[in-house]
Amino acid sequence: MKTSLTYISLRLLPTITLVMFYALMQALALFPLVSFSFGPVFLKSFIDALALAGMGWLLSIVVPSSNYVRLGVYQRFINYLAIGILFVIVWVLTEFLTSHLVFKREQIAEIKILIPAVVFIGALLYVIFALLIHMQIVNRKVESEEDADMDEGEISGETAAMSLPVNDHALEVDLERVAVKVGQKIHVILVPDIVYIQSDGDYVQIVTEQHAYLKEETMKYFETSLPRAQFVRVHRSYIVNVEKILRIELYEKQSQILTLKNGDKIRASVSGYKALRSILNL
Numbered sequence: 001m002k003t004s005l006t007y008i009s010l011r012l013l014p015t016i017t018l019v020m021f022y023a024l025m026q027a028l029a030l031f032p033l034v035s036f037s038f039g040p041v042f043l044k045s046f047i048d049a050l051a052l053a054g055m056g057w058l059l060s061i062v063v064p065s066s067n068y069v070r071l072g073v074y075q076r077f078i079n080y081l082a083i084g085i086l087f088v089i090v091w092v093l094t095e096f097l098t099s100h101l102v103f104k105r106e107q108i109a110e111i112k113i114l115i116p117a118v119v120f121i122g123a124l125l126y127v128i129f130a131l132l133i134h135m136q137i138v139n140r141k142v143e144s145e146e147d148a149d150m151d152e153g154e155i156s157g158e159t160a161a162m163s164l165p166v167n168d169h170a171l172e173v174d175l176e177r178v179a180v181k182v183g184q185k186i187h188v189i190l191v192p193d194i195v196y197i198q199s200d201g202d203y204v205q206i207v208t209e210q211h212a213y214l215k216e217e218t219m220k221y222f223e224t225s226l227p228r229a230q231f232v233r234v235h236r237s238y239i240v241n242v243e244k245i246l247r248i249e250l251y252e253k254q255s256q257i258l259t260l261k262n263g264d265k266i267r268a269s270v271s272g273y274k275a276l277r278s279i280l281n282l
Helices: 005-033 038-065 073-102 105-112 115-148 152-163 168-173 219-225 270-280
Strands: 177-182 185-190 194-200 203-208 212-215 231-235 238-241 245-252 255-260 265-268
Touching: 005 038, 038 073, 038 115, 073 115, 177 212, 194 219, 219 231, 219 238, 231 265, 231 270, 238 265, 255 270, 265 270
Parallel strands: none
Antiparallel strands: 177 185, 194 203, 194 238, 203 212, 231 238, 245 255, 255 265
């Protein structure tokens, strides 16, 4: 799926800032301990920071997909420890690789002296990454449970409203297109081309099969303005075009995963899945 440059820059800004901050901090920490100039030290630190960002991204995929949060405390500790050891080993090997790429052969000896510090930094960063990812998993689980505990009367009312036939008057007020400004250009998105809409802070991300557009608008606006026979809010963070759903699979005990025609996968809450079943007559 292609995304607009503006959206990519906004999403990557925190990561780029952290990479530059880590590179600068590591360079300042290493520079007094070696005999060569600051330039090569900063270059090595920047490459290390990029490697760390990649390793953190892999962790954010591996850990949630393994459902570690659902394991017992002992088994969870063993699994996290094993991944941590692997993380530190890869980190140390990366340090040696970047050292050989940046420094001369006679300078490598100075870097080897720093191995204990490198191991400590790798272990500390892994603990930080693991805690952040674990907290994110727990928050998602709590969010899913909150969705399951929503007021049944409100859910029934929304479901009934979504299942009503669409009359001519309703079609008159339904959105037919959405205008999004990207830089100096204005893109007009036809409603049938929308695959799904995702909440993104004070914005929403409007996803088509070719692009993702960022628009300053609320999810409530789109929930009430889009055709209810075609679009359903399957989660507090997602509104999906039912015509773009490829398949529905069980994800956890109380949630479903929707695979869309553009290849993206989104989660449906309990109440959202009920509304979707009503629309699909399941």
